[in-house]
Amino acid sequence: MKLIGEKSLSTILNKLLLVGSVIQVLYLVYLIFGFIVAYYNLYQKTQYFSNTFKTGNFNNGVDKTASDPLNFQFNMPLSDAVIKGDYTLYTFISIIFFIGFYSIFTFYLFRIFKGMSSEILFNTKVIRHLRQFALFNIAFIPIYSTILFFMDKSVYNIDPMFILLHLTIGVIILFIIEFFKKGYELQLENDLTI
Structure with missing residues (x-):
């Protein structure tokens, strides 16, 4: 199989990279939505999607002090996976930055390999x-x-x-x-x- 040009390895890679980039963007949107719902539930005392987006103490019974940050626990759709972490503004910013960066990174790779797929x-x-x-x-x-x-x-x-x-x-x-x-x-x- 040839590396560049039409019907080559670069054609397969550009399709895989596009799918990867879309999945990363969907993952980022899901996490941002989760932070917004958790924030709204926490400060408005509501229970929207409370089984999916949780905040609280998830350290298996270890008591938290008032100065400790809240934790978040988001269930991932279509799997049993759970994302956990400190529910802070810095966590939110770092998630947006890193996942956003790598989704753009993957998208640029897609564009490069797409260009290499032409004759x-x-x-x-x-x-x-x-x-x-x-x-x-x-x-x-x-x-x-x-x-x-x-x-x-x-x-x-x-x-x-x-x-x-x-x-x-x-x-x-x-x-x-x-x-x-x-x-x-x-x-x-x-x-x-x-």
């Missing part, structure tokens, strides 16, 4: 999507560091390997862009000579 590989769309993807990964680093710093009030919880991974992805993609630009120029010259 004309070296085109301006693929180059533009690669550039946006590289800048997106590089811009992730200061945003990620800032959010973690304000959440933990410390720089010690910022994972340097995580930063290095996205910086490396961004820099490698910038080099790949240069190869695509050269390929595009050669393709244009070849089209003009024919």
